Amino acid sequence: MDFNVPSVGKKRVVIVGGGFGGLKLANKLCNSGFQVVLVDRNNYHQFLPMIYEVASAGLEPSSIAFPFRKIFQKRKDFYFRWADVTGVNAKENLIETSIGKLKYDYLVIASGTETNYFGNQNIEDVALPMKTVEEAMSMRNILLANLERSLTTADLKERQALQNIVIVGGGATGVEVSGALSEMKRFVIPKDYPEMEVHKVNIYLIEATPKLLSAMSPQASANAEKFLRGMGVNVMLNTLVQDYREGKVILDNGMDIPTRNFIWVSGVTGTSFDNIGSEFLGRGRRIKVDEHNKVIGLDNVFAIGDVCIMTAEKDYPNGHPQLAQVAIQQGDLLASNLKNMEKGKKLKPFHYRNLGSLATVGRNKAVADFNQLKMHGWFAWIIWLVIHLRSILGIRNKVMVLVNWVWGYLTYDKSIRLIMAAKRVKRPKGVN
Amino acid sequence: MDFNVPSVGKKRVVIVGGGFGGLKLANKLCNSGFQVVLVDRNNYHQFLPMIYEVASAGLEPSSIAFPFRKIFQKRKDFYFRWADVTGVNAKENLIETSIGKLKYDYLVIASGTETNYFGNQNIEDVALPMKTVEEAMSMRNILLANLERSLTTADLKERQALQNIVIVGGGATGVEVSGALSEMKRFVIPKDYPEMEVHKVNIYLIEATPKLLSAMSPQASANAEKFLRGMGVNVMLNTLVQDYREGKVILDNGMDIPTRNFIWVSGVTGTSFDNIGSEFLGRGRRIKVDEHNKVIGLDNVFAIGDVCIMTAEKDYPNGHPQLAQVAIQQGDLLASNLKNMEKGKKLKPFHYRNLGSLATVGRNKAVADFNQLKMHGWFAWIIWLVIHLRSILGIRNKVMVLVNWVWGYLTYDKSIRLIMAAKRVKRPKGVN
CATH class of the missing domain: 3.50.50.60 (FAD/NAD(P)-binding domain)
Structure with a gap:
């Protein structure tokens, strides 16, 4: 034992x-x-606020994952167990x-x-979740593979399903990945896939409530929506996903969207x-x-x-x-x-100090709420970058992320467009 | 069609x-x-000369993989198919x-x-090959997972098997990965795993012929061997692997080595x-x-x-x-x-112009053959670095590799110690 x-x-x-x-x-x-x-x-800490950048081929997985053993290298009386x-x-x-x-x-x-798949097994079977770095890598692989496949299928319906991207859930993750994918559509796909009819790559963001970013201010929600619509994302509010059947996302408004890229960030x-x-x-x-x-x-x-x-x-x-x-x-x-x-001292009760919240939508576009101060656009985006860069663990990772960001900003590129998967290693079972 | x-x-x-x-x-x-x-x-070109750095957690896979579509972005009449x-x-x-x-x-x-597993199914079933970036990622995952497991097993024989690393094949890849792993043993494991008896992490390099790096000069072979022995690698020459049975590598000299880390770079x-x-x-x-x-x-x-x-x-x-x-x-x-x-012109026959060959063993340690000039040590290592950095495709990748190298050199660290695997994406089959 x-x-x-x-x-x-x-x-x-x-x-x-x-x-x-x-x-x-x-x-x-x-x-x-x-x-x-x-x-x-896992044997690493995950910096999940930037997971959408891994899913959209902007960052290496290793830039937002930090080995626990490295973090605690000099600690006495500390034990990590995987x-x-x-x-x-x-x-x-x-x-x-x-x-x-x-x-x-x-x-x-x-x-x-x-x-949370809300008990729908059809959705759980095919949807792409985005709660871990590994899931984000898998999503990257699948999105890129589906683009490749869409070029070589002769079935035009299948081609459209491979080129449709449906993101369910308008929280920060859904907004951020929608924005990143719309930038990939605009800046990368036309160069990478000159054969592809890029206007057929459709990005849908489906949200059940009347607004995006429901945890943020009404201003932030409205600005995020405006940004996304301007970037060509089909934002559908007040819309519930009922099922996924026969390759289609079934919505409660009577619409079905055929897709092989069914991203599920709808709840936990x-x-x-x-x-x-x-x-x-x-x-x-x-x-x-x-x-x-x-x-x-x-x-x-x-x-x-x-x-x-x-x-x-x-x-x-x-x-x-x-x-x-x-x-x-x-x-x-x-x-x-x-x-x-x-020490037998009295315990202190918890009081949450809200330091504000932020979400990024794309180049020069973010929304921020700091108490009375609501911001959007370029300055909010810079604040987003600075806060997130500061939060990333390790100098090496900070440098790597910064180089990737500067590179991406200057070139409009998402560099990590690799369909690449290692063999899965099972976590130890019954070793003891 | x-x-x-x-x-x-x-x-x-x-x-x-x-x-x-x-x-x-x-x-x-x-x-x-x-x-x-x-x-x-794959949808990317692989820079295989540095694959050992991925396997030994020194470099991100994306640093030595470059998407074909990116390489050929502006080409007319060019088509990539995955x-x-x-x-x-x-x-x-x-x-x-x-x-x-x-x-x-x-x-x-x-x-x-x-x-090439030379027809031995037992070996093919368990050995870790190193011919692709994906295989190198898998190897990294397995090596790290086995170190974790070795801490939590109560079976001392199993623990030793998890801590033994056997590399079969003394060509450039075998020499390079042996060197990199011996540096991990020396510089990383004692800090990451203070509980581990690091002297029990044994690295064996098995070569069937009388010398390492058989494609290089006798001087290069001798120096590589000297370097590796100095770094604590058990180099075994003139030794043939006969089989892998019951968790052990069976050698023709009568010795068996129990190991779960059985790296096979013995032939193609x-x-x-x-x-x-x-x-x-x-x-x-x-x-x-x-x-x-x-x-x-x-x-x-x-x-x-x-x-x-x-x-x-x-x-x-x-x-x-x-x-x-x-x-x-x-x-x-x-x-x-x-x-x-x-154009109906005459064809030119091929003549190979040998530009020299290089292999790196570790920090400040490499061997190089340039016609009459044989080198080893620090200067050969610098030449190795410069030539390989120049050969890596893309400015972003060059910068990433350089940052990783400088960081690794200064800190003695191998940063990418992540056990991480995405879902495997099947290459398209029968889409057409």
Whole structure:
């Protein structure tokens, strides 16, 4: 048991998931007197706000992925383990994983969310999700492969289906990938595929509610929509996807769109674990926590970030938005609170400080909300670039992203137009 | 038929494979009056001399892969098709591919080689080849995954097998990847895996003949061996791999090495096509060509580069070495000869001009042969870097590689330590 994590006479904090929240927490627990064990499905942290750039061939996957072992190279009492966490056994204070069981003194669930297909198996079978760097790489491969195929099929209906791109979900990811693909259509496809009738490459962005970017201000939503329409994206609001059948996306307005490029960024649901049943879950299958991020109904088990829902804060009675900032601030506070608990000090409740939000649509085009200040256009875009570049881990990655951005800006190019896939490596199972 | 390549009233040259030879030929046929169709299994050219850097986590795959459509963006009368070529029907002047048939006026086979397992299915089933960028990515994933697994297995024999690395084949690729992995062992593993007993990570390089780099001078071979031994690689010469059974590499000297990291760079064989039977093939299943690279026994069908064998040149009675330089020079000459044929001019026979050869072993360590001048060490290494950087296609890729090299040199790091795989996209089949 304990898959080779030694007992060192210190209390052990096990963190499930090294996203924004888990990473912040692990970092702040440096020299805290705890032994920290981080368990993740991947051996790298993913910088998901720029995942659309991987999907649209603008950035290398490695530019937005950072190996955990590199991040924690000089840390004492820190252990990384590459595994799937399958269940929580709170009675015995242990987690169950693909490589065995592990005891904890404190458990922090920071595993984020997964794509929500709302129970529609037809959609799940064919849709392209965009929640991980690997999924973004797969999407890039499929989009490029379908363009190649569209040139060589003699079936004109099939050709149109291969050239139609349907993006479902008008949140930040949907808006950003729509914008990036419309730039690829405008700047890259005519040069790469002189044989292709580029006006037949249609990009549809489908959103169920009346506005894009529903988490942002009405101004931001309106400007994003205006930008996208100006870039030739068919934005369809108040439109629900009912099904995917016979190669077509079926909409509730009676329209069917034939497509082989069916991008699904329409919603998320909390990751699930054995023994964390529905009594622990709130809206969106998020784990209910109190104002200290402690899971309601369990001792010494916490949850932070997108996977949890906290309704204790007055301004957010339905829980906080599922944003990196919330996860980071919760990870930060929980690190202090864990240390406080050990010292017998009082715990501090969580208060979300909204630092503003941003979404980029394309070259010189972004929208930004900072409290009273709403911005759009070139300046918002520059702010987007600076904030995101600052947030990328590691100097090498910052340099790589910057070179790619400058190169892309000057040449109007998306350089990583490669249909390339490595063999999938199974995460270890039953090794222990 | 002709999968949507239009007839334009020009003679059509079909090139199978966009490696060094095919790419050179296609480039030199610019404005030649021919319609050029390039068919490749991938949508990108691969710069294979640096593939070992991808396998050892030093470089992004995208840095040594360059999309064909980008290379030929402004070319008239050029068509790229992404397909597997399965057969040649010389009677009807057409090739058979995964997306249908295509007529040619001139056919040039430039499809290179594939890994030779010498008929041993046990080896083929488990060994990691290194002939493509995708294979190098897979190898990186597997090596890193095995290191992770070695930490969490309780079975000490299994742990040792996961930490042993066996490289079979002492040519340039084998030498280069051995060197890169020994640097990873020395500089990265102790920092990334403080729990690991790094002296148990053993690297074996197995070569059947009495010397490494058999295509190079005795001095280069001896120096490469000295470098590698100094770097802690177990170099085993005159040693034949007989089999892989029960998780062990079986050697002819009576030794067995348990390993899950079994890298096979031991030999190649020409790619094969339906209707190019053994009567057309020479040593190493290479297609026999005359001094103009015309396939012996066929009209208007040519073969260049690694896939062909030309015994007409006096100094190379057993054929030329399978090197990028030979392929490039043959592609260059064939472009002139095809133009000459159209003008009714006499064809020029091929003469290989040996520009020298190089192999790198590690930081400040390379070996180089330039006619009378043999070099090794720092200066040879700088020459290696300059020549390879110059050969990489595209300014963006040059910048990316340079940044990675400088970064790696200063930090002793191999940055791309990611276990990451996209979904495999099937090449189109039967679309037409």
